Amino acid sequence: EAQVTQNPRYLITVTGKKLTVTCSQNMNHEYMSWYRQDPGLGLRQIYYSMNVEVTDKGDVPEGYKVSRKEKRNFPLILESPSPNQTSLYFCASSLNSGLPNYGYTFGSGTRLTVV
Amino acid sequence: SQQGEEDPQALSIQEGENATMNCSYKTSINNLQWYRQNSGRGLVHLILIRSNEREKHSGRLRVTLDTSKKSSSLLITASRAADTASYFCATLGGDSGYALNFGKGTSLLVTP
Numbered sequence: 001e002a003q004v005t006q007n008p009r010y011l012i013t014v015t016g017k018k019l020t021v022t023c024s025q026n027m028n029h030e031y032m033s034w035y036r037q038d039p040g041l042g043l044r045q046i047y048y049s050m051n052v053e054v055t056d057k058g059d060v061p062e063g064y065k066v067s068r069k070e071k072r073n074f075p076l077i078l079e080s081p082s083p084n085q086t087s088l089y090f091c092a093s094s095l096n097s098g099l100p101n102y103g104y105t106f107g108s109g110t111r112l113t114v115v
Numbered sequence: 116s117q118q119g120e121e122d123p124q125a126l127s128i129q130e131g132e133n134a135t136m137n138c139s140y141k142t143s144i145n146n147l148q149w150y151r152q153n154s155g156r157g158l159v160h161l162i163l164i165r166s167n168e169r170e171k172h173s174g175r176l177r178v179t180l181d182t183s184k185k186s187s188s189l190l191i192t193a194s195r196a197a198d199t200a201s202y203f204c205a206t207l208g209g210d211s212g213y214a215l216n217f218g219k220g221t222s223l224l225v226t227p
Contacts, residue, residue: 004157033215042219043158043203050213058214090157092215101207103148103160104215111155 002027006091006107013081013114021076021110023091031094032074033058033104034066036087043090049074081114088112119147119187119204119218127224134191136221138204139184145208147180148215149189152201161189166208194225 004025013019025032033048035058045058049068063085065077074093078085088111092104122137138147146165150158164171164180164187171178177190191198201220207213 031213035217040219043217045214045216048213056213088155092158101146101163101165103150103163104158105160106150106157108157109155 002105004091004093004105004107006089006110008110009108010111011113013112015082015114016080019078019081019112021078021089021091021112023074023076023107024072025074025091025093025105026072027093027095027105028071029093029095029105030071031096032068033092033094034064034074034076035090035092036060036085037090037109038087046076046089081112083114086112086114119206119216121202121204121218121221123221124219125222125224127226128194130194130196130225130227132194132225134194134198134223134225136189136202136204136223138187138189138218140187140204140206141185143208144182144206146206147178147187148205148207149176149178149187150203150205150217152203152220154200158203161202191223194223196225196227199223199225 034046035043047066049055091107095102119138119140148163149161152158175192180187203220205217
């Protein structure tokens with residue numbers, strides 16, 4: 001089944017403890033992206049990647065890192081999480097490497113709580 | 116960054132009725148997309164309309180795009196309880212470049 005898989009689904013962590021949220025897609029998509037969703041603010045893009053070893057900042061990149069060493073994986077790294085990073089996170093992928101003209105496929109989300 | 120804005124924020128209708136949601140945006144776009152999100156779940160892509168298209172259909176969905184007014188509408192005909200969800204428009208291109216920018220969504224409740 002074509003899908004984007006995120007892990008974990010739920011995570012509670014403490015301030016400052018490094019964590020990684022994994023994202024993997026099995027559709028050979030070139031474009032991948034991370035979003036966070038917060039009440040009243042909608043979805044905001046954190047980082048995106050147009051292909052292997054190509055990543056770029058979205059609207060709210062502060063406090064996050066990403067890497068794209070393989071086409072299928074796009075992990076989101078929080079080096080020193082803070083409570084304001086408590087949010088619902090989504091990974092998404094799309095076929096094109098250029099200006100995407102295809103819809104995105106979203107993962108099921110990771111609900112992160114930082115205490 | 117550019118962001119679509121949906122209207123209304125919330126909509127409540129009965130099964131069998133049509134639901135119309137609107138989206139406005141600020142600058143030129145390459146395409147506009149509509150997504151559905153069931154509570155706390157991932158977004159599901161519904162339909163994409165390119166900037167040179169004016170109307171598109173998919174099953175019970177009808178999307179229109181008016182680039183002169185920078186607006187789009189999503190019509191769901193003969194609504195069902197299973198259509199209860201949040202609906203988001205998202206724009207791509209123009210000033211936002213490669214970022215798909217989402218609005219804050221319309222929350223649709225369809226009651227039996």
